Amino acid sequence: MMSDFAPPIDDIRFVLDEIVDLPGLAKLSRFGHAEPDLVQALVEEAGRFAAEVVAPLNAVGDRVHSRRNPDGTVTTPPGFAAAYRQYVDAGWGSVPFPAEYGGGDLPGLVATAIAELVASSSLSFSLCPGLTQGAIHLLLAHGDPDLQATYLPKLISGEWTGTMNLTEPDAGSDVGAVRTKAVPAGNRTWRITGQKIFITYGDHDMAANIVHLVLARAPGAPAGTRGISCFVVPKRLVGPDGSPGEPNAVKCVSLEQKLGIHASPTCVLDFDGAVGYLVGEEHQGMRAMFTMMNNARLLVGVQGLAVASRAYRQAAEYARQRRQGKAVGATEPSPIVEHPDVRRMLLTQKASIEALRALAYTVAEAIDISEEDPDPDRRAAQRERVDLLIPVVKGWGTDMGVEVASLALQVHGGAGYIEETGAAQHLRDARITPIYEGTNGIQAIDLVLRKLPIRGGGAVDDLLADIQATANAAEREHPSLASIGDTLTAAVADLRTATAHLTAASTTDALAGATPFLRMAGLVAGGWMMSRQAVAARRRLDAGDGDPAFLAAKVVTARFYCEQMLPAARGHLAAVLAPADDLLAVAADVL
Numbered sequence: 175m176m177s178d179f180a181p182p183i184d185d186i187r188f189v190l191d192e193i194v195d196l197p198g199l200a201k202l203s204r205f206g207h208a209e210p211d212l213v214q215a216l217v218e219e220a221g222r223f224a225a226e227v228v229a230p231l232n233a234v235g236d237r238v239h240s241r242r243n244p245d246g247t248v249t250t251p252p253g254f255a256a257a258y259r260q261y262v263d264a265g266w267g268s269v270p271f272p273a274e275y276g277g278g279d280l281p282g283l284v285a286t287a288i289a290e291l292v293a294s295s296s297l298s299f300s301l302c303p304g305l306t307q308g309a310i311h312l313l314l315a316h317g318d319p320d321l322q323a324t325y326l327p328k329l330i331s332g333e334w335t336g337t338m339n340l341t342e343p344d345a346g347s348d349v350g351a352v353r354t355k356a357v358p359a360g361n362r363t364w365r366i367t368g369q370k371i372f373i374t375y376g377d378h379d380m381a382a383n384i385v386h387l388v389l390a391r392a393p394g395a396p397a398g399t400r401g402i403s404c405f406v407v408p409k410r411l412v413g414p415d416g417s418p419g420e421p422n423a424v425k426c427v428s429l430e431q432k433l434g435i436h437a438s439p440t441c442v443l444d445f446d447g448a449v450g451y452l453v454g455e456e457h458q459g460m461r462a463m464f465t466m467m468n469n470a471r472l473l474v475g476v477q478g479l480a481v482a483s484r485a486y487r488q489a490a491e492y493a494r495q496r497r498q499g500k501a502v503g504a505t506e507p508s509p510i511v512e513h514p515d516v517r518r519m520l521l522t523q524k525a526s527i528e529a530l531r532a533l534a535y536t537v538a539e540a541i542d543i544s545e546e547d548p549d550p551d552r553r554a555a556q557r558e559r560v561d562l563l564i565p566v567v568k569g570w571g572t573d574m575g576v577e578v579a580s581l582a583l584q585v586h587g588g589a590g591y592i593e594e595t596g597a598a599q600h601l602r603d604a605r606i607t608p609i610y611e612g613t614n615g616i617q618a619i620d621l622v623l624r625k626l627p628i629r630g631g632g633a634v635d636d637l638l639a640d641i642q643a644t645a646n647a648a649e650r651e652h653p654s655l656a657s658i659g660d661t662l663t664a665a666v667a668d669l670r671t672a673t674a675h676l677t678a679a680s681t682t683d684a685l686a687g688a689t690p691f692l693r694m695a696g697l698v699a700g701g702w703m704m705s706r707q708a709v710a711a712r713r714r715l716d717a718g719d720g721d722p723a724f725l726a727a728k729v730v731t732a733r734f735y736c737e738q739m740l741p742a743a744r745g746h747l748a749a750v751l752a753p754a755d756d757l758l759a760v761a762a763d764v765l
């Protein structure tokens with residue numbers, strides 16, 4: 175049974191209507207035409223595109239894989255290139271970018287909803303436009319006018335695609351260890367030499383050119399991250415008329431065989447004196463990367479959400495059809511959806527997804543405000559909020575993606591473990607998301623060491639105060655929401671204790687407590703979002719505004735999350751508060 179993809183448009187619409195403020199974004203001058211009706215229509219159309227054009231490729235891509243041919247070219251699975259052409263023709267990739275370069279000038283929030291739908295339909299497919307967006311953000315922020323004029327229109331239209339080349343065999347989490355060399359070659363060009371590994375869509379047959387953004391070290395560069403520069407290295411050199419010409423000296427020397435995302439070509443790229451162009455200032459490459467990192471990490475959190483959502487909907491459908499065992503009181507075999515334990519698995523998935531979607535979209539909206547609001551104080555406040563929550567969305571979101579995909583497989587029983595069902599692919603595909611774009615361990619360290627100290631702890635204090643205000647509002651709203659307010663209040667208090675402890679702890683103890691802290695922060699941020707959704711759904715129920723079954727399910731799912739999942743936050747507190755001693759006491763050779 176290979177379930178079709180049914181886009182969760184109603185759930186997305188609920189978040190767009192109730193959790194973020196679309197009319198508020200439409201008041202910002204760049205987004206003036208982003209009327210809520212237009213946005214909702216676009217999202218619906220994206221859902222149709224994802225379901226009809228991309229989703230049918232997901233299983234094929236998993237079976238066939240991308241392959242490297244004897245002549246060194248790379249071929250994606252059947253249907254990928256044609257679907258990508260349709261993606262480009264429909265203009266999906268251009269949605270959030272400036273009209274000046276052919277973009278749609280719509281909020282990044284809208285692009286986030288579209289990205290969710292495309293990643294749900296095929297994570298492998300979505301990575302190509304996803305990486306391209308990263309390259310665009312980087313060039314918009316740091317490219318000189320020549321580079322922007324040459325590359326942005328083609329990247330924004332999607333005619334050309336982009337890659338991010340950071341990783342090398344000895345430079346993974348420690349990007350500062352990059353050894354690829356860049357030597358000035360006159361006429362504003364450089365020659366790039368070295369090997370990059372794990373480069374997503376580093377070569378493929380879906381576009382006329384590939385624009386590699388490559389981190390490399392210029393002569394005399396200081397050691398570490400402060401000595402890294404960023405270069406544009408096109409697969410084909412761009413002629414004076416703007417079209418791709420001679421091949422550059424960059425080759426895909428092999429493709430990795432992987433656990434999942436088989437259709438996405440993961441390349442070892444060899445740069446052999448390839449022509450490159452400096453982006454931004456020499457030695458400032460990491461600074462440039464940081465400007466696109468929030469967007470890229472949000473996108474990966476959304477990938478966790480997207481795969482979870484697809485896996486869950488398939489599991490729910492299976493549970494409605496599969497008959498096994500008799501539910502209490504039944505005389506005939508029951509659909510397994512009638513068993514309380516299966517209900518628990520499904521509701522856990524549904525709650526995780528709804529919490530995560532609301533959080534990810536809230537962060538996307540905050541990015542838009544931080545970039546476009548005319549009020550500098552509001553921009554700064556939202557910027558802080560984004561910086562604080564990005565590691566949570568990426569880390570907690572992708573951990574949830576894997577857990578939900580695993581639960582979705584479990585709902586299928588033995589059939590889930592059999593490839594034909596498709597449940598196994600979701601789990602295999604999801605598993606990369608906690609690893610790339612900074613492992614989740616690195617996200618946790620970023621949260622604790624770099625983000626908690628923002629404004630002397632003021633940013634996290636403000637966040638905790640906002641969450642507490644939501645808990646209070648839930649309690650005031652309706653007696654049926656009282657337990658949501660209570661449990662969220664208790665969890666905020668625990669997170670406050672954990673925050674105070676880590677802020678005062680030694681660096682070693684803070685590093686030791688980082689991952690359980692990130693998990694706590696994710697659970698509490700999820701509770702915040704579920705409380706807001708419960709209040710909104712309750713109001714609409716009382717006003718008779720909307721489908722009562724859909725809205726009642728929102729309230730129950732939020733209560734389930736807050737009463738039965740959120741208390742796990744307290745369970746992580748002991749690990750946050752524990753010193754590193756025991757972790758370090760066991761000798762490395764007996765671990």
Ligand SMILES: Cc1cc2nc3c(=O)[nH]c(=O)nc-3n(C[C@H](O)[C@H](O)[C@H](O)COP(=O)(O)OP(=O)(O)OC[C@H]3O[C@@H](n4cnc5c(N)ncnc54)[C@H](O)[C@@H]3O)c2cc1C
Nearest residue numbers: 338339340341346347372373374440610611612613615616
């Ligand atoms: C399918 C796939 C696609 C990818 N796509 C791209 C791409 O397009 N472009 C690109 O540049 N890279 C890409 N990557 C690389 C990816 O970003 C790295 O694999 C990732 O950053 C981790 O680096 P590493 O593999 O060297 O692991 P390591 O850095 O060796 O980490 C191993 C483990 O040690 C932990 N660790 C490492 N350092 C620390 C520390 N200081 N403190 C605590 N824990 C630590 C990590 O959390 C991890 O659990 C891709 C990887 C894969 C598998």
